[in-house]
Amino acid sequence: MPSKKKEHPKEKAALHPRSKHRRRYDFDQLIASCPELKPFVKLNEYNDASVDFFDPNAVKMLNKALLAHFYGIKNWDIPQNYLTPPIPGRADYIHHAADLLASSNGGKVPTGSKIKCLDVGVGASCIYPIIGHKEYGWSFVGADIDPVSIKSSDKIVEANTALKGNIELRLQHNPKNIFAGIINKGEHFDLTVCNPPFHASLAEAQAGTMRKLKNLQQKHSSKPTLNFGGQKAELWCEGGEAKFVESMVKESKQFSTSCFWFTTLVSKASNLKSILYTLKAAGAQHTHTIPMGQGNKTSRLVAWTFLDSKQQKTWAEARWK
Numbered sequence: 001m002p003s004k005k006k007e008h009p010k011e012k013a014a015l016h017p018r019s020k021h022r023r024r025y026d027f028d029q030l031i032a033s034c035p036e037l038k039p040f041v042k043l044n045e046y047n048d049a050s051v052d053f054f055d056p057n058a059v060k061m062l063n064k065a066l067l068a069h070f071y072g073i074k075n076w077d078i079p080q081n082y083l084t085p086p087i088p089g090r091a092d093y094i095h096h097a098a099d100l101l102a103s104s105n106g107g108k109v110p111t112g113s114k115i116k117c118l119d120v121g122v123g124a125s126c127i128y129p130i131i132g133h134k135e136y137g138w139s140f141v142g143a144d145i146d147p148v149s150i151k152s153s154d155k156i157v158e159a160n161t162a163l164k165g166n167i168e169l170r171l172q173h174n175p176k177n178i179f180a181g182i183i184n185k186g187e188h189f190d191l192t193v194c195n196p197p198f199h200a201s202l203a204e205a206q207a208g209t210m211r212k213l214k215n216l217q218q219k220h221s222s223k224p225t226l227n228f229g230g231q232k233a234e235l236w237c238e239g240g241e242a243k244f245v246e247s248m249v250k251e252s253k254q255f256s257t258s259c260f261w262f263t264t265l266v267s268k269a270s271n272l273k274s275i276l277y278t279l280k281a282a283g284a285q286h287t288h289t290i291p292m293g294q295g296n297k298t299s300r301l302v303a304w305t306f307l308d309s310k311q312q313k314t315w316a317e318a319r320w321k
Helices: 025-031 035-040 056-071 087-103 126-136 146-159 202-213 240-255 270-281 309-319
Strands: 116-120 139-144 166-171 189-193 258-265 286-294 297-305
Touching: 025 035, 025 056, 035 056, 056 087, 056 126, 087 126, 087 189, 087 258, 087 286, 087 297, 116 126, 126 146, 126 166, 139 146, 146 166, 146 189, 202 309, 240 258, 240 270, 258 270, 270 286, 270 297
Parallel strands: 116 139, 116 189, 139 166, 189 258
Antiparallel strands: 258 297, 286 297
16 A cells, blocks of 8 residues: 655755756646657556656656757657656756856846757767756757767757757767867857766766665666666766866866857866866866755866856857857
8 A cells, every 4th residue: 555645845945946857747738748758657656647767668757748848849759778868957957057148148038049068078978068058049069089979960950849959969989089089170159068977987887876776766677777877978078077077177178269168068066176186187277066956966167167257258248149
């Protein structure tokens, strides 16, 4: 017999004030927007409607419903075993990035397709460009080292009229590069976003999954299941998150006048000190660390620019007015 209904706060206060995901999921509405979700919705032990977050197919279908209901994206899918990102967290990143741009624009978020963004590691889901364009009208270039991811994101763009002409996908041919080979000569971006691979090895990624399962009160399992999926390039790289971001910072200096704000997610607080040191050594003019919280998890967005105050003002007046 189900337990008594659990009391839940009316809003998820840790999420950004402009987030569409602050209230609990209304599964009746989500099913109305995406009927394919219905078979995955069951009553949990508290007699609440929910999905099985240990089932990758259920998680993917929930994402499809969220994109359809909140962002009007009716045609979305990803290849099997590719990363299914938690949409509320990705939306939070975009909203905080919008606030960052606003801080350089007299408090007003610059909107429209004239605002050009680069998503480093767009993945197969195209999530950041979708949310950024639907919320603020920004245009995007999505870059990735994985041809399957690029093909999947391109398919999503082509299948949704609202995205066509606003999101371009580019394959990074040299996995050692981040911006080189993607940012063209004379090209300018107002913002870069990135969700870096945060594990240093496959074993570490699997151990992280085991901890996540344990935290979610899943029974002990010796065979980790990545409920959000994920390929090697999405989950881990040599040196993990710290080395990836430090490499990004060093390379960003070569493109110091090509981009206003470089940003990245930093999941591990222990990596912050070395990343901020690298930013100082690279000569970043201004840096920001913006805390973000989703559920039990706390992460942060790290932002930097090589433009001085005068250059920032000139940039904003030329491109955002």
